[in-house]
Amino acid sequence: MNSHRYRIEYGPSALEDLDGLPARERAQILRKIERLEHGLHGNIKRLHEAEAAYRLRMGDYRILFDVESGVIMVRRIGNRKDVLTKTVQQTVVRSITRKREQIATLREELEDLNDYLDLVEARVRDEGHPRLTHAEVKKRYGLK
DSSP states (O other): OOOOOOEEEEOHHHHHHHHTSOHHHHHHHHHHHHGGGGOSOSSEEEOSSSSSSEEEEETTEEEEEEEETTEEEEEEEEEHHHHHHHHHHHHHHHHHHHHHHHHHHHHHHHHHHHHHHHHHHHHHHHTTSOOOOHHHHHHHTTOO
C-alpha cells in the first residue's frame, strides 16, 4: 500500500486478545505485525463497515488496526470468526447505548414540555378566579 515507516502501538483490547492466544500463534502474529513497521504490505484490507480502519489477515487470524499519523494502533487480534463479530457487537452496543441516552433525554424534555403546558393551561383556567391561602386550604380539608 505504501512504503512509510510506522510506529506500532497496542490498545488494551489487543493486549487482552494476545493474552488469550496460544504462545505459538501469538509469536507468529507479533512477527507479522512487526513487518508493518516498514509499510502497509501484506494481506491488508481497508474496512468500511467496522470500527477498525484496516484488517491484516494471517491464516484464520485477523489483526484489526487504525493508522493515525505514522502510528499503527492495533485494536483487536483474534480468530476471524470472533474478532469481527466482537468489533461489530461493540459498535452496535455503543450505538444502542447512545440511542437510549438520546431517547431518555427526549423523554425528559417531553415531560418538561407537558408540565409547562399543564401550568400554562392552569394559569388560563384560573385567571379571574379567587385564590386561597395555604391556611384556607388546610381549613377546607380539615387539617390543622
